Structure formats: C-alpha cells, structure tokens
Amino acid sequence: MTNATPLAIVTLAAGKGTRMKSDLHKVLHPIAGRPMLLHLLSSLDALEPQRRVIVAGDRAEQIEAALAGMDAQIVLQEPQLGTAHAALQARDSLEGFSGNVLVCFGDVPFLAAATVRRLCSALQGGAMVAVLGFRPADTAAYGRIIADADGSVRKMVEHKDASADERAVTLCNAGVIVAAAADMWRLLGAVGNDNAAGEYYLPDVATNAIGEGHTVKVVETAAAEVAGINSRAELAQAEAVWQDFKRAEAMAAGASLRAPETVFFSWDTELGRDVTIEPHVVFGPGVKVADKATIRAFSHIEGATIGEGCEVGPFARLRPGAVLGAKAKIGNFVEVKNATLGAGAKANHLSYIGDAEVGAAANIGAGTITCNYDGYFKHRTVIGERAFIGSNSALVAPVSIGADAIVGAGSTVTRDVAAGELRIVRGEQLIKPGWADRFHDAMKKKKAEKAKP
Template sequence: MTFSVVILAAGKGTRMKSNLPKVLHPIGGKPMVQHIIDTVRQIGAENINLIYGHGGDQLQQALAHNQMNWCLQAEQLGTGHAVQQAIPHLNDKQDVLILVGDAPLIKASTLEQLLAVKQHADLALLTVQLDDPTGMGRIIRKGEQVTAIVEHKDATIEQLAISEINTGMMIMGSKDLKRWLSQLDNNNSQGEFYLTDVIAMAATEGKTIKASHPSSAVEVEGINNRMQLAKIERAFQLNQANVLMSKGVTLCDPQRFDLRGDLVVGQDIVIDINVVIEGTVSIGSNVTIGPNCVLIDCEIGDGTVIEANSIIEQAKVAENCSVGPFARLRPGTVLLEKSKVGNFVELKKTTLGVGSKANHFTYLGDTTVGSKVNIGAGTITCNYDGVNKFKTEIGDGAFIGSNSSLVAPLTIGKNATVGAGSTITKSIEDEELAIARTKQRNIAGWQRPVKKS
C-alpha cells in the first residue's frame, strides 16, 4: 500500500525558550522530527511532506539530506491550515497519514496498526486514554463510532470528563481530506482552522471512523518544554537500554546510559554507569567498558577492556587491548592486538603495534609504532612545527625511555633504545642507543628569583 505523509512541524515552540526550532531539539542525539521521518520511511512512505514555518532556514539545513516536500506555512492559523499547505503534493489515489513533529517516540508498529485499521474504515485516528487529559482534545463517541474531537478550550463540563484524547495522528483518503479542508472555518475560541473538525464532517457524511491505540502513552507524548524533552529523552534511552540487554549486554544501571546513534554489539559485554555512545559504534564480545567513558564512531574488538573516564573517537581498537583509565584516542588511531594505552595517554593518527605499550602520561601524534614497543612515561612526539605535521616511525621492539621528546620527522629503528630524558632530533638505526642530554651542572650559591614589588 502506498501512502503520503504530512508532518506538522511549523510551530515556534515558545515554551522551549530557545532560538532553535522545537522539532530540531535532539532526542538520542538526533532531531526529534528526524525520528519521525525515519519511522515513516521504515513503514514504506513514498511521499513525505513537512509543514514548516518558524526557523525555516535552520530546518532546511539540518534536514537537507531527506527526500521530501517542503511546505511553508507562513502564518500559523491552525492545524487544518497547516495541512492545507501540502495539498499540491497529495495524490488523490492515496491515503494521507498525518503526524505531529514533536512526538518522536511513535513506533513503526503503532503506525502499521493504524494503517491496518484504515483498511476497514474511511478514517482512522490514533487515540489514547490519559489519567490527566488536561489541555488535550477529547474524543466524542456514539457507541463505538467516533463522531467528533472537541478541543479542551471548546469542551463542555461533561466533555472535559472524557479521558480518551486525540494524539493529532490520523489517516484518511486524500480526496476526502481535500474536500473537508476546504470546508473548515475558524469559528472557535482560538480563531484557528482545526484539523480535528474533519472528524465531525466525516461523521456527518456517514463515514466509518475507527480508532487505534499505541502500546503505551509515552509513544504519543508531545514535547513543549525542556522538562518534557528530558522525560522523553530518558524514555527513549531506557527503551534502547532494554533492547541492548535483550541482546546480552549488561548495563550496570540502565538509567545512566546514553546511546546517541547506532550500536552493534557482541555478547557478554559489561557497560558501567554514565557511558555515552555517539555515532556508529561496534563493540565485540567479552568487552568491559568502565564508568564515564565516551565512545564516538569507533570499533572495539573482542576481549578489550576500556577503563574509566576514557574517550575513544573515530578510532579502531583490536582484540584484547587495554585502554585507560583517563585515556584519549583521537581520530585516526588504531590499536592492534594486545596493545595497551594507559592513564593520561593521548593518541592521534597513530597506530600502536601488536603488544606495544604506552602506559603513562604520553602524547603520540602522526606516529606508527611497531610491535612489542615500550613507550616510557612522559614521552611526546613533537609532530607540529606551527604550520605542518610530520610523522614519527618507531620500529619493532624499540624502547623509548621516560620523559623523551621525539622531534618529527623521525625514524627509530628496530630494537633501538632512547635514553630517558632525551630530545631526539635525528633518526636512530636498528639496535642503536641514543642519549641526548646536556651535561649536568650544579651551581653553588644560586639565587632564586624574587617577586617584584
């Protein structure tokens, strides 16, 4: 079945207190409206129409990668007026699924169920029962048949007692929708053209109107302020945590876990508290990730341990490695099997060979390190002259003494040794020892500097 989609995303979202359009505020690291676009793509939508208004330039920049029609609602005159902006793009032979842009948790399965209900009705809408329906449009029924939706401000006392509410999501034939939209008026307390009025029009024409319901109310909750944004973020993250745990991942506290992208996992992974995962990340089996780590667009091999407070970004870590605590692997870093990066070590565009170690207080940039190399504490590569970057190459089995400065471009041969405290400016051949220190002088009677008044 082919169908069109209209997403209502023109509101300013004044209660967000933000210069960012409301529907661009992120859930799980992605604009909330992008979640909805991705979901309708998942269920086979061919024709997506986004109704936009406030912050149009920001929206078009953030969502430019999506294939869809941009429908400007220059004046916000109500939901009915908003849908009218999509009329030129609607095929008379298709159904039209109307969604709101600020309810990012709507599930594909819920929308598929709504589409299925429409197969046996002229109009199908998504409704939900709420303990506190304050501010929401009420569903009016005659028996099982839905006959109208009454907005909260226009409802009578009896209607306000109804707990079944409108979610703003519905589907109907395009021809019917166009006809009903043309008949809307703004004779109501808000002076707006309500989309919900089409329900009463359909009922008057004797159309069959059926309701469908989400699996939980949180699916259809809208976001209007920062408190609701935080609530939906936690609901989204808890759902992702539950999916991961069902795949064999141990989360020490699912409430303190954030996945802001796509994660591929093996089995028997343990993830401690406050771990943030962004972008596209893969984690192999039998991996342990300590608390407060950040993983961004990276690959972690089987059996690796990531200690607390480490950051890994656009890097590849092979099997049985050890990283951290307090380590930072920057873009372009590759750790080969059984290598080790210890506390307060930073690597950028560096390959650390099989079984090699940089255990303490080290910076390696634009460096290739062979296998079974020991990098002493306090070692740095001086790879930048203020304009250009230069490479350092360290051969298999080399030993770099503590507190050494390696001034690139530089090659250190296999099994070569650098004495502690050396500044190395010339390449070292295989199995050579290089020591670059000035002769120690002890000066008697030296006067320390004093603070000037």
C-alpha cells in the same frame, strides 16, 4: 506501504516552539543525539511511504539543512493559521497521489510504524477517517474522543468546549490522522475557523466526516508513543523514555549494565553480546562495541569502534576515529582520537593518542602524548608492533617508531626510531655524592638561626 495502499506522510513542523526558548527549531532538538524530527521520519521509513512532505514555517532553513539529501519535500505555511491549514499546504505537492495520507507532527518523535499500519487498517475496514487516541495519566487540557466500544467515533471535542461528562472521558486525541487523499483534501478544505483562536484545527477533519454521516474510527496507543515535546522539560522526559527503552533493549540482547539508569546511549549505539558496561558511561553517536568488551565506569565514547574483548576505562575518552583491535586496552584518563590501536595494544594510564597508528601488542607508558598539531596542520604518529614507549614521553609527529623499538622514559622523540632500536632523549644524569646531606644540614642551620629572637 508494502503490499497495501500507497502512503504519503505529511509531517507538520511549522510551529515557532516559543516554549523551548531556543535559536534551534523545536523539531531539531536532539533525543539521544538525533533530532526528534529524524527519529520520526526514520521510524516511519518502515512503511515505505511513496511521498514525504514536511510543512515548515518558522526557521524553515534549519529544517531544509537537516533534511538535505533526504527524499522529502518541504513546503511553507505562511501565515500559520492552525494545524488544518498547515496540512492543507501539502495538497499541491501531493497532486495526483491517490493513496492514503497520514498527517503527523514533527514534535511527536516516537510514533511507531506499527501504529500507523493499524490506522490504515481502520480505513480498509470501512472508515473514512482514522484518528489516534491515548489515555494519559493526566488528561489535562487534551481534546477528547467520544467513541463507542467498537472504536466508532461519535464526537471529537476540545477540552475547553467539553461538558463535564465529556471531560470525564479518558480517551484523548493525539492529533494524528489518516484518510484517503481525496477525502483528506476535501475534508480539510471544509474546515472552518469559527472558534476563539480563529484557527483551522485538524480534528475538524474527523468532525466533518462524522457530520456527513461517514464512519470515523479511533485506534488507541500508549501515551508515551504520542508524547509531544514543547519545552525543555518535556524534551528531558522524552530523553528519559528513550534511554529506558534502549537500556532494556541492550540488556535483552545480551549486554550487562551494572547500573542501567546511569548509562546513556546514542540513537545508533551498537553493542555485541556479553558486553559489560559499568556505571556512568556515555555513548555519543557512531559507536560500535564488539562481543565481550568491557567499558568501565565514567568513560565517554563517541565515533569509536571497539574490538572484541577490549577494555576501556575507567575515566577514558574515545573520540571520533578511535579504532581498537581485539583485546586492546585503554586505561584510566587516556584519550584517543582518530587513532587505531592494534590487537592487544595497551595505553593504561594518563596518555593522549591522537592521529596515530599503534601496532599490535605495543605498550604506551603513562604520561605519553603524541604531539599531533603544529598550530596549523595535524600530523600522524606510527608506532610499530610490540614497541615499548616509556612513561612521560612526547612523540612529535610526523614520526615513526619501528617494531620492537624502545623509547626510554621521559624522551621527546622528533626523528624516526628504527625497528629494534633504543631511543633515549634526555639530559645525562649528574651525580654528586653527599650533596643532599650537606644541603639539608646547611638549610637546617640557616632556619635555626633565623628562628632565634
């Protein structure tokens, strides 16, 4: 930690996560498009830890893949004999480290750096061990922390072992614990498994320290911060908590959300000031929205950069690689993928713009598509500045439309169009005066004759 005792973080992620009923490791299930384990590690990066160790077990290869390129060491817990046993697997990886060791859980993604700082401060105040407590609305089967008013812990007790008076205590154990490295390994090594499950439990680190006559302190935090995720229902609850926080943050920063509860952000969504977001908008990863842009209802946006003053939607889809210049407009039922629209360019209705470059102030008529895929390769379409593409046109890539060119409605363009040129590619109209009247008369007569008995 900056200007403090060095910190190592041990994150436990060895559980099977059977209640998720998934082929994906529990800690890799996403919240706002990001695996919960990465939410945790990113939050704790603010502490500038010197070492990070992930204790994996079941499906460890998935965790290795998710953390590829990150400064974190993965160790295995095999067999899995409880949380204290899991934490002890990090000892060899942290040999020679003499700072504080934090043990936390990969399925508790919202643990904040500020809270860890308070835990470490408790050690500086003379405690051998600091534990994290919370007061849930329903204490359920949580272990209890019996503590004095000053936060000194007298006893840690599991729910099943607690007396009626102890169960009446509302301060519950979040499981997160910190101690100096030498103390942590010694206390972990002394943890036994004389319990019904035959497992080695992490809270016994604090119990052993108390038994030796040392001070253990509890630091309290909000229940939402330490909510563990063990099922799909709890994952949905965590998503809701995160989204509520992000919506409030966005509005506090100057964005207007017409119906906040219907807007869903990604973990990395960036919004400028005076952005307006209408109901039922979903942001996937990688979206940046500049000042004064408007995102209309029922739009889905991912991997896109939206310029200042742009208008998107309603019912628009921006896919990865979409880049909109200032005051560009993407209207209803328009899809943009890997394409750049220059300043003031418009595609107002029912169009697909893929693998394309659209010049400033160009106009894309309703029903226009860029035919970018030949079944084997993607090809690019370039549309010049101020070009006008008539409705229901198909631009067969690779093709270039020059600046100020006009493509007539209904055209299928397979060759480049020069700047300032008009290109019309459709059959010549056939005109037969009076033909429709004669046709209607004949058909009415035929229908009447058929109706006779």
